[in-house]
Amino acid sequence: xxxxxxxxxxxxxxxxxxxxxxxxxxxxxxxxxxxxxxxxxxxxxxxxxxxxxxxxxxxxxxxxxxxxxxxxxxxxxxxxxxxxxxxxxxxxxxxxxxxxxxxxxxxxxxxxxxxxxxxxxxxxxxxxxxxxxxxxxxxxxxxxxxxxxxxxxxxxxxxxxxxxxxxxxxxxxxxxxxxxxxxxxxxxxxxxxxxxxxxxxxxxxxxxxxxxxxxxxxxxxxxxxxxxxxxxxxxxxxxxxxxxxxxxxxxxxxxxxxxxxxxxxxxxxxxxxxxxxxxxxxxxxxxxxxxxxxxx
Numbered sequence: 001x002x003x004x005x006x007x008x009x010x011x012x013x014x015x016x017x018x019x020x021x022x023x024x025x026x027x028x029x030x031x032x033x034x035x036x037x038x039x040x041x042x043x044x045x046x047x048x049x050x051x052x053x054x055x056x057x058x059x060x061x062x063x064x065x066x067x068x069x070x071x072x073x074x075x076x077x078x079x080x081x082x083x084x085x086x087x088x089x090x091x092x093x094x095x096x097x098x099x100x101x102x103x104x105x106x107x108x109x110x111x112x113x114x115x116x117x118x119x120x121x122x123x124x125x126x127x128x129x130x131x132x133x134x135x136x137x138x139x140x141x142x143x144x145x146x147x148x149x150x151x152x153x154x155x156x157x158x159x160x161x162x163x164x165x166x167x168x169x170x171x172x173x174x175x176x177x178x179x180x181x182x183x184x185x186x187x188x189x190x191x192x193x194x195x196x197x198x199x200x201x202x203x204x205x206x207x208x209x210x211x212x213x214x215x216x217x218x219x220x221x222x223x224x225x226x227x228x229x230x231x232x233x234x235x236x237x238x239x240x241x242x243x244x245x246x247x248x249x250x251x252x253x254x255x256x257x258x259x260x261x262x263x264x265x266x267x268x269x270x271x272x273x274x275x276x277x278x279x280x281x282x283x284x285x286x287x288x289x290x291x292x293x294x295x296x
Contacts, residue, residue, distance in 0.1 A: 016061045021046075022055065024049060026051075027099065036176055038059045045284045103126065123290065125239075134222065134248075135255075183271035236262045245271075
């Protein structure tokens with residue numbers, strides 16, 4: 001795979017060494033991946049935006065080539081921790097303010113950043129954004145067949161089982177990359193082996209699962225309808241939500257304005273959970289349109 005001009009750096013931030021992929025020049029955008037992903041998920045979008053933005057795609061702590069500070073199951077990898085890592089990364093790169101693009105896990109980090117460091121943000125952009133307003137709908141009976149993995153990932157044996165062989169890891173990771181890509185199930189086929197290599201690297205399966213260990217209490221509170229009431233995030237925010245996402249239905253956008261007070265919401269037709277991979281032309285155009293509008 002051609003990675004021409006993508007620069008790979010290891011940067012100390014908030015006590016951990018983060019691997020960061022960088023491309024392009026211009027206004028800085030930080031791209032925050034989800035699970036089961038790492039920086040490479042953003043590569044098609046990075047190439048399409050490199051002529052107008054500086055794209056900064058870190059592997060979150062525990063993922064990819066970033067440091068895994070906890071070898072076993074850990075509850076120290078929640079959204080606030082990742083947000084502190086991002087602020088420290090901006091400090092290390094001497095970037096005063098940046099736009100943030102998040103997906104899945106990264107969308108939770110976007111929300112934590114919007115509350116902890118709004119002065120560092122030019123704007124927030126997410127795809128298919130999980131947020132507290134989803135509430136008990138997450139665990140409605142008809143949804144249980146989709147969210148089972150969230151309970152499995154907190155089990156102390158999960159990483160060993162998934163990583164028991166290359167075929168086991170390929171089947172597991174490949175299932176989510178194909179099933180959730182509702183608009184283009186082949187979206188990751190050309191990089192599936194790279195994703196399997198990534199998650200088979202020492203510590204990477206548990207590093208990713210630690211997100212679920214860390215967020216379990218909050219997830220259960222949300223399902224019980226007991227998520228804490230927080231003030232809305234005032235940072236200009238764009239949410240684009242694929243209408244073919246089997247995990248997060250578009251109907252769940254109905255309470256987003258409770259979380260983001262300056263919200264630009266629209267449906268993306270024909271894409272699922274991974275718009276940035278399923279239709280990178282569309283995803284890049286939406287990101288550029290939003291941040292170009294803020295620049296004006």
